[in-house]
Amino acid sequence: MLVAGTIAPNVARMIAFMGGRIEWMPAGGEIPTGTPATILLAGNPSPAGGVALPAGALERLVVAALERKMAVIIDRSLAWSTFEPAGMPFADADLGERVMTAGSFSHAYGMAGWRAGYFTAPLAQRARMQELKQAMSICTSTASQYAALAALEGSGDWLDARRDRFAAVRDEAVAALDAAGIPAIAPDAWPPLLLDTRLVHPDDRQAAAMIGESAGVVVEPGSAWGPAAGGYTRLRLDAGADALREGVARLAAFHNTCG
Amino acid sequence: MSVNIFDLFELAQRKPEAISLGLGDPDLPTPPHIVAAAAEAIRDGRTGPAPATGLPELRAVIARKLARDNGVEVDAESEVLVTTGGQEALFLLVQALIEPGDEIIVPDPRYTSYDEAIELAGGSMVLVPTRPEDDFALDPDEVAKRITPRTKVLLLISPNNPTAGVIPPDWVRRLATLAAERDLVVIADEIYEKFVYDDARHLSVASLPGMAERTITLNGVSKTYAMTGWRIGYLAAPASFIQAATALKEMVNVQAPTVSQWAAAAALDGPQECVEAMRQTYDARRRMMMAELDRMGLSYGRPRGGLYIWANVASSGLTATELSYYLLAEEDVLVLPGAGFGDGWDDWIRMTILQPEDTLREVAARMAAVIGRHGR
Numbered sequence: 001m002l003v004a005g006t007i008a009p010n011v012a013r014m015i016a017f018m019g020g021r022i023e024w025m026p027a028g029g030e031i032p033t034g035t036p037a038t039i040l041l042a043g044n045p046s047p048a049g050g051v052a053l054p055a056g057a058l059e060r061l062v063v064a065a066l067e068r069k070m071a072v073i074i075d076r077s078l079a080w081s082t083f084e085p086a087g088m089p090f091a092d093a094d095l096g097e098r099v100m101t102a103g104s105f106s107h108a109y110g111m112a113g114w115r116a117g118y119f120t121a122p123l124a125q126r127a128r129m130q131e132l133k134q135a136m137s138i139c140t141s142t143a144s145q146y147a148a149l150a151a152l153e154g155s156g157d158w159l160d161a162r163r164d165r166f167a168a169v170r171d172e173a174v175a176a177l178d179a180a181g182i183p184a185i186a187p188d189a190w191p192p193l194l195l196d197t198r199l200v201h202p203d204d205r206q207a208a209a210m211i212g213e214s215a216g217v218v219v220e221p222g223s224a225w226g227p228a229a230g231g232y233t234r235l236r237l238d239a240g241a242d243a244l245r246e247g248v249a250r251l252a253a254f255h256n257t258c259g
Numbered sequence: 260m261s262v263n264i265f266d267l268f269e270l271a272q273r274k275p276e277a278i279s280l281g282l283g284d285p286d287l288p289t290p291p292h293i294v295a296a297a298a299e300a301i302r303d304g305r306t307g308p309a310p311a312t313g314l315p316e317l318r319a320v321i322a323r324k325l326a327r328d329n330g331v332e333v334d335a336e337s338e339v340l341v342t343t344g345g346q347e348a349l350f351l352l353v354q355a356l357i358e359p360g361d362e363i364i365v366p367d368p369r370y371t372s373y374d375e376a377i378e379l380a381g382g383s384m385v386l387v388p389t390r391p392e393d394d395f396a397l398d399p400d401e402v403a404k405r406i407t408p409r410t411k412v413l414l415l416i417s418p419n420n421p422t423a424g425v426i427p428p429d430w431v432r433r434l435a436t437l438a439a440e441r442d443l444v445v446i447a448d449e450i451y452e453k454f455v456y457d458d459a460r461h462l463s464v465a466s467l468p469g470m471a472e473r474t475i476t477l478n479g480v481s482k483t484y485a486m487t488g489w490r491i492g493y494l495a496a497p498a499s500f501i502q503a504a505t506a507l508k509e510m511v512n513v514q515a516p517t518v519s520q521w522a523a524a525a526a527l528d529g530p531q532e533c534v535e536a537m538r539q540t541y542d543a544r545r546r547m548m549m550a551e552l553d554r555m556g557l558s559y560g561r562p563r564g565g566l567y568i569w570a571n572v573a574s575s576g577l578t579a580t581e582l583s584y585y586l587l588a589e590e591d592v593l594v595l596p597g598a599g600f601g602d603g604w605d606d607w608i609r610m611t612i613l614q615p616e617d618t619l620r621e622v623a624a625r626m627a628a629v630i631g632r633h634g635r
Contacts, residue, residue: 014510017354113307113517115343135375137347141516142488143297 002037004029004061006048006225007075024227029057031064040065043075044089048225048234049194050078050187059090062099072099078189080108080159083167098122107190108159109151116140116148166190169237173248180252191238194222198231200258208233215254217247264598267584277591278622280610283420283566285485287540290533293484296525297518309517311509313341317524321493324527330466331476337498340505343515345450345479345492350376351511352446352475352494355503357382361411366397368600368607370420385410386601395424395560395569399433406441413443415464418451418564421600421609425455425564428462435467445474451565453483453534456542459563465495472497482566483534484526491515491523541566544612544619551623555630566611573606576635580605585633590625
């Protein structure tokens with residue numbers, strides 16, 4: 001499986017468990033010549049840092065993969081929580097019919113505990129998907145499905161207002177980090193944010209451990225999401241406004257001690 | 260007329276209005292105190308993420324239930340895993356336990372959802388036929404004959420789906436002895452444990468001396484409390500196994516839905532009179548349906564537990580698939596032919612008892628009409 005960008009660590013473990021092998025796409029976004037991968041997996045926005053691909057980049061990548069007869073999976077778990085919703089991911093609407101898409105309500109609607117997500121796939125794959133779902137859990141909780149339906153059919157104003165609140169928190173955190181001289185990649189989607197912690201330690205696992213021990217702030221090593229996030233640590237913005245302010249203040253204080 | 264099971268399934272999709280004696284979803288409503296507990300959890304905002312192993316409150320309730328009802332002592336912290344329904348419990352335990360080449364002893368006929376999980380894990384099923392003369396209980400002697408050096412797991416499903424057989428306690432003890440002697444892991448699928456009839460008695464194999472450390476008990480609230488749509492099951496097993504299964508669960512779907520977990524806690528820890536009331540309802544339906552089958556001259560394995568009747572239609576001169584097809588096509592009644600539960604069972608049909616008595620009586624009348632028209 002060729003992974004463009006990053007994937008959640010549990011997804012990487014699942015691919016390995018299923019006997020698959022991950023090939024990370026090199027920087028530059030081109031599918032390597034001669035890749036043995038038969039599947040392209042691309043997260044947009046990226047699961048590690050919530051960063052969206054530039055307009056048209058995903059589409060070009062998907063077209064290139066389909067030309068190589070690769071199956072394509074787009075992870076859109078953060079799509080509903082994108083600050084500036086981009087609408088349809090592809091200018092060519094037919095492209096959407098040829099790819100598999102995974103989506104989630106968890107982050108945008110605060111529904112992580114409800115465990116409802118969705119998967120779209122070309123019709124030819126439907127039977128196999130249903131077999132697997134049947135074998136794994138039969139169905140998603142009915143109450144959760146009704147909740148998800150209400151989320152999608154409810155007022156768009158509610159989600160817009162929520163996105164505005166998310167954006168305000170992000171902007172405040174990014175500004176505070178910037179003022180403290182801590183480099184960060186401002187996300188396009190809620191809730192992750194990547195901190196450049198290479199000056200703390202070039203190994204992001206070590207950096208995360210040091211920040212946890214010395215600053216008392218839990219961050220995750222970016223490389224757990226793939227080499228594209230290596231050298232960065234991942235801060236979640238959904239800890240609550242006060243906790244986040246305190247966390248950023250501690251990071252700033254720790255950063256000062258690092259010189 | 261030549262029909263196969265795929266013709267039937269295709270037809271079933273076009274007849275959603277048919278009376279269904281197909282799926283094992285209880286028709287009775289989830290008891291109100293359970294629904295109220297879920298509503299309260301939502302109102303209180305107790306809907307956020309839970310640990311992958313399950314809410315600590317629910318795990319504690321499950322441990323209490325196992326001690327109270329089954330005589331099985333487990334540590335709630337380390338020996339219980341809450342799953343997204345019994346099916347996920349089954350899937351996780353097979354994936355965590357079975358390695359390529361392992362053999363798993365499975366009673367036949369069988370609930371074929373096990374097949375996909377076992378195949379995915381690279382294991383191979385060794386089928387042990389169960390027989391009407393034993394009321395479809397799993398015979399320890401038949402099991403013993405099929406154990407090889409590659410056998411790793413013995414699957415016990417009692418009460419059974421589809422046969423409604425219940426393994427009598429003395430056979431459970433013999434199977435436990437066999438498992439201990441041959442160093443087998445036992446999977447005890449006890450999802451229908453509360454629905455036993457006549458003089459049948461359910462015995463949890465994990466309660467027997469020395470068996471807890473080699474038994475994985477699979478259960479859930481779907482059938483017992485009419486909660487299939489809530490998707491809560493659980494596994495009780497030694498800590499090392501729970502740890503392995505939890506690692507898989509984190510990959511598969513992170514956790515069971517939180518609201519459903521609160522509902523399940525209310526179910527298992529709340530008043531249990533509702534369960535006995537449901538059992539009596541099912542028992543009355545079962546008796547009525549057996550009488551109807553007797554009138555039609557069809558034989559059946561005496562249903563001693565569960566929510567199904569496994570009936571032999573050979574005397575009609577039709578195969579089960581033919582009868583099922585005609586029933587659906589002409590009389591809008593869905594039953595499942597035995598071919599869906601393993602090879603060599605196409606004289607048998609599985610019918611649920613999950614419709615009101617009047618409906619079941621109507622089903623019997625329509626079945627008799629089909630046999631009258633097409634029987635040979």
